[in-house]
Each structure stands twice: as C-alpha cells, then as structure tokens.
Amino acid sequence: MWNSLVVIALTLLSLFVARQAMVYTLEYETKDLLEGEIVELELATKQFHPDMRLVEEEFSRKILSHSRNEWFAGLFDDTGKLIWKSELFPDSFESDQATLNPSDQPHAANEKFAFRQADNAIACWHSFQLDSGDVFTIVLGEPTDFIGRDLWSLTKVLLWIGLAVVVIAPVGGYLLARSSLLPVQEIVETTRKLEPSRLEARLPIRGSGDELDQISGEINSFLDLNARYLNSQREFIANAAHELRSPLTAIQTSAEVCLAKPRTADDYREQLETVSEQCQFLRHLVNQLLELAESDARLKVNKVDFDFSDLVQKSVSIFEGVAEEKGIQLSINVPVAISCSGDPQKLIQVLNNLLDNAIKFSPPEGTVSVNLSSRDHEIDFRISNEGPGVDSLLLERIFDRFYQTDPARTHEQTGNGLGLSISKAIIELHEGRIRAESSGNLLEVSFQLPKSKI
Incomplete structure (x- = not known):
C-alpha cells in the first residue's frame, strides 16, 4: 500500500515538473524566435533606409508570414515616436514608450534585447544605430494565448496520465508484488518440506541471476552441506554402534559363561581377562570418539x-x-x-x-x-x-x-x-x-x- 502511494506521489510530482518545464520551454523558444526575427528586421531597415516605404513593406511582409499566430510589430525613432505599427499592435505598448524605448540609453544600442509582457502579450524590442547616426527601436511580439492553449492541452494530457496512474498503480503494484513474491513463496514451501528423512528437496533456480536466484543457490549449497553432514553423522553413529556391539557382546558372553554354572578359579580368571581386554578396547574407542567430537566442534588448540x-x-x-x-x-x-x-x-x-x-x-x-x-x-x-x-x-x-x-x-x-x-x-x-x-x-x-x- 505504501509503495503504491509513493509511486503515485512521485508520478504527480513528475507531472508537475513536466508542466513547469513545458512553460519554461515555450517561453524560451518564443523569446528566441522573436530575437531572430528582429535581427532580420534590423538588417532590412539598414538595407532600405532612408526609403521608409520599403522598410514598412518588409515589416508588413514579416507580420503577414506570422499572421496565424497574430504577431504584431512597431518601429520607433530615436525620439520615441512611433513611425510604423502593425494592425494588432497593443495600445499599451504604444503609450508606454518610456519603458519600451531604450533609445535614450545610447550604450544599449546594438547590444540589448528587452522583453515585456502586458495585455496577454509578450514583446521583444531592440535598439540599433545606422551608419547615418539614426537610432531606431523595433518592437516585435505575439499574444500569449497560444501558450495558455498549449499548456491547457498539456495539462489535460497530464491529468489523464495522473488519473491512470492513480488507478493503475495500486493494481499494478499488487500484481508486481505478487509476481515478485512467488519465488519467495516457493522458498517458504520448500523449506517447510525439509525433514531429516527428506534431504533431497532443493529450491528452484530460475536462471535469471537476480538476488532471489543467488539466495536460492546459497540455501541449496547449505542444504547440500547439511545433507552430507547428516549422512556422515548417520554413518558415524551406525559404525560406532557396530564397533561397540562386538566388545559388548564379548563382555556379555563372558558374564553368561561365568553365571551358567560354577567354574574353577582359572576359568573365572580367563573370562575376567576377556572382560578387562574388551573394557580397555571400549575405553580406547570412547576416547577416540570424544576426540572426533572435539574436532567436529572445531575447538581451538592450545598452541x-x-x-x-x-x-x-x-x-x-x-x-x-x-x-x-x-x-x-x-x-x-x-x-x-x-x-x-x-x-x-x-x-x-x-x-x-x-x-x-x-x-x-x-x-x-x-x-x-x-x-x-x-x-x-x-x-x-x-x-x-x-x-x-x-x-x-x-x-x-x-x-x-x-x-x-x-x-x-x-x-x-x-x-x-x-x-x-x-x-x-x-x-x-x-x-x-x-x-x-x-x-x-x-x-x-x-x-x-x-x-x-x-
């Protein structure tokens, strides 16, 4: 559940970041395009001046080529007077000449592009000086409605994506978690089957090489080692029992012979010597078994x-x-x-x-x-x-x-x-x-x- 919530939160955050990045990208591309077009108008002005009719025709042609986006343009002289403007030129830009026209700042000529936003429009102006000494300021802009339209289209797409994530993330998370936990469930079921009498069970290796395969491989190695150890212990116990049986049988036989009927002292001595020999063998065997048990425990030696x-x-x-x-x-x-x-x-x-x-x-x-x-x-x-x-x-x-x-x-x-x-x-x-x-x-x-x- 918490994993799904984290995924949803991260997705919504990513969508918000994507929207803001789109806003920045649209504004940046718009400004870059306006700067490029103003440079072309500047070159046309320098080429056709002082024939202002040709200059105005070039401006009109430029605005016509961008009529679909409702571009507008204006040309100011060095006194701040509007020489020419397109049909859609905003009145606020015309009346705010002090802000729009930096011609009273000679150091800015031929150097600076400035941007203003007003009346849902964005405009770029650029001042430049001709060889004759005349200073002109070009204002070129377009409405920002298209940015809003594109953003709204993007926002709708992002909202649908966010809604899909909110719905799909929990379901997908559940299915993914279930499929991921299947190998773990197999590990649990296999370990439940392990018994001393059934040492052959092993975990499946899917061959993916992921962490679960590595865990299964390590567990299988441990099971192999454990099986060898248990088999060795069984064999050891069986052999030890066999080795103990022979001297115990000899001791029991000697005791039964002595108890069967009265015997001479020499007969008793002979049987007791047999018992003593077998007891010595048993003590030696037990000491050796203790030595092996000590070595199995990997006890440290006193070096x-x-x-x-x-x-x-x-x-x-x-x-x-x-x-x-x-x-x-x-x-x-x-x-x-x-x-x-x-x-x-x-x-x-x-x-x-x-x-x-x-x-x-x-x-x-x-x-x-x-x-x-x-x-x-x-x-x-x-x-x-x-x-x-x-x-x-x-x-x-x-x-x-x-x-x-x-x-x-x-x-x-x-x-x-x-x-x-x-x-x-x-x-x-x-x-x-x-x-x-x-x-x-x-x-x-x-x-x-x-x-x-x-």
Whole structure:
C-alpha cells in the first residue's frame, strides 16, 4: 500500500515538473524566435533606409508570414515616436514608450534585447544605430494565448496520465508484488518440506541471476552441506554402534559363561581377562570418539612454540620396543631443533597413531622410515612402511572414519579405523595438511605444519 502511494506521489510530482518545464520551454523558444526575427528586421531597415516605404513593406511582409499566430510589430525613432505599427499592435505598448524605448540609453544600442509582457502579450524590442547616426527601436511580439492553449492541452494530457496512474498503480503494484513474491513463496514451501528423512528437496533456480536466484543457490549449497553432514553423522553413529556391539557382546558372553554354572578359579580368571581386554578396547574407542567430537566442534588448540624434533624422538622411543619385538627396523632421519607452533599433546597423538599403524602393517623384518625436514615456512613429516600397500582407489578413503582397507581383519590386527581420522582432524586444527601415497608395497603418510615464528 505504501509503495503504491509513493509511486503515485512521485508520478504527480513528475507531472508537475513536466508542466513547469513545458512553460519554461515555450517561453524560451518564443523569446528566441522573436530575437531572430528582429535581427532580420534590423538588417532590412539598414538595407532600405532612408526609403521608409520599403522598410514598412518588409515589416508588413514579416507580420503577414506570422499572421496565424497574430504577431504584431512597431518601429520607433530615436525620439520615441512611433513611425510604423502593425494592425494588432497593443495600445499599451504604444503609450508606454518610456519603458519600451531604450533609445535614450545610447550604450544599449546594438547590444540589448528587452522583453515585456502586458495585455496577454509578450514583446521583444531592440535598439540599433545606422551608419547615418539614426537610432531606431523595433518592437516585435505575439499574444500569449497560444501558450495558455498549449499548456491547457498539456495539462489535460497530464491529468489523464495522473488519473491512470492513480488507478493503475495500486493494481499494478499488487500484481508486481505478487509476481515478485512467488519465488519467495516457493522458498517458504520448500523449506517447510525439509525433514531429516527428506534431504533431497532443493529450491528452484530460475536462471535469471537476480538476488532471489543467488539466495536460492546459497540455501541449496547449505542444504547440500547439511545433507552430507547428516549422512556422515548417520554413518558415524551406525559404525560406532557396530564397533561397540562386538566388545559388548564379548563382555556379555563372558558374564553368561561365568553365571551358567560354577567354574574353577582359572576359568573365572580367563573370562575376567576377556572382560578387562574388551573394557580397555571400549575405553580406547570412547576416547577416540570424544576426540572426533572435539574436532567436529572445531575447538581451538592450545598452541605453543616447541621443538618438534624432540617430540618425534619421544614418539619413536615409545615404539622402539614394539618394533624390536616384531623384528622391524626403524630408520630415523630427524634433524635437531626444528621448531613448530602447536599443541604437543595432540601432535604426539598423531605421531603415535602413524607409528603404530606403520609397525602394525609392516611384515616381520620390514623397515619403517621416519623423516623430518624444514622448508620455507613449514615443517614436513613423512613416515613410510613396507607392507601390503593400498590401492590408489582406496587412498581417498583412508582417512574416513571407521574405514578399514581390509574389513576381514580383526580389531587386534587393524584397530577400529579411527586413528587416521583423528590424525587428520588434529592436523587440520593446526592449519596443516595430511595425505597418503602408495607405490607398490610401500605406503607413505606425510603431513605439513606451520613453523614456529620464533
């Protein structure tokens, strides 16, 4: 409603401005035309003087050519006496010689055009001096009735336009608003259809490229991201439930065995050891799930500047016994004093995960290589091991949660598939990058982190 009123007000204002502009234009064109015709009469006077009969004939011819507009003219001498006038010359202009005739102002001769309006007429006069020294003043004018007629015609047109705007603007505004709001209504209806069980609904893109299309595109991008997130969460919950089911089943089975009938102390000990092992696995799994939840929440890490070389050596020392027991050789290339900015407790978890996987999947008498280097503004850590290798098609999923390259293996052999996911999340929290590459029977995992600024 208010929009329509604003449109009507602006339209009426525009019509008023157009009318005033028309008035100004008509007056300006009239004055310009009178000045041009007076110049021609001045030239004729200079040409035919002193034969005033020829001068009067030229004046009469000029007035006759504009008889349709009822032009009038008069010629005054330097004393202010009216020498000649046309039939329609107004008496008020003739009697007001002092005002109309500036010949008593010699400096104005040959320089000035003056205008007067009286008795519904507009007149222009111009004084000029001949070579003989005589000064004449020409008065040329026309009635202003034609301006009034043209203005009245224009006013009627403008009134009809204004009336049409008053009638059409509200209706047109309503129709325009309705058509403009149709895409918004589609957005509302689509969003109402969105449910966790129906994530495929998307807003229509009309292809116009306007703001509504841009909004729809942004909302669709958000819906795509939300759908991927919800699907990921569903998969995560399903995998977590599956991982929890196995140890819980083992615990329940051990408890049922103990309760089925009286047993020896050794039997009870064996079952309790199974329960303890499964509880440890559950605690480890729950801790890893909490780590993933923390990374999903994008919690800030407590960054400090520290010697990353020492952290790598510390992690290697933890697994030296395991590697020696399995007959695996550790090849360590770690320069001293390479500083890093990050959370040492979280980063050593990454190093432990990578070393544990490398040793776990290496064959007996195999080699695990650990390399650390510094370049530009980042540090580069690489760990590789001999083993079954990973198909290039599977490398893209190696950091997915609960993903295992060989599902047939047991938890003792492969773990639960969360270690690399947690490592990737921690590295990304440190604004770093991590990737895996496989060539033949060699698998290499590398990550890069920003160097310390000190």
